[in-house]
Amino acid sequence: KQEVTQIPAALSVPEGENLVLNCSFTDSAIYNLQWFRQDPGKGLTSLLLIQSSQREQTSGRLNASLDKSSGRSTLYIAASQPGDSATYLCAVRKETSGSRLTFGEGTQLTVNP
């Protein structure tokens, strides 16, 4: 059974700091990994998706990397802003499970002005 773990559970940083969020998964036979952002009481916004054949994806100040063999992904946020405050979730899609996503429990990020 696929298990997804995110560390840290919560993170508080001053504005402008660069930061890294971590995601690990137990079964390396994944199809892709997706990072989401969730604002309080809201749905999920897709940030980045990395296919299993890729090493990283970038969008603006966000960079996600994937090391499939070691079961790890990181989300790097450069020059953090208060508007980045949210919960960040990673989710993996396993090759043999159709389109089902398995989610981690998230990292709650607070960026202080």
Add this chain to the structure above:
Amino acid sequence: SAVISQKPSRDICQRGTSLTIQCQVDSQVTMMFWYRQQPGQSLTLIATANQGSEATYESGFVIDKFPISRPNLTFSTLTVSNMSPEDSSIYLCSGRLAGIPQQFFGPGTRLTVL
């Protein structure tokens, strides 16, 4: 991308009653899913909504409790039946378009059961 809307956005219900949540997608999606997010926890898949046939439920979820309909490629409903306070959660609809690997989510329905 796909834009997914849900109705209602939130509701407060009495124990023993049922609530039907609607999910509308602006594009024809190949796959539609219903997830539950209990307070302070991550998302758990309830079921895959199949067009014109019975939904495929995950372990721990049953049709009598969470009946799902999907009459076409853009619409689905989830009913939470005979509710108890333990059903208080955010329920999220999700979809995937053909040929696009991303999965998109609706804004969620926040349910409180008294």
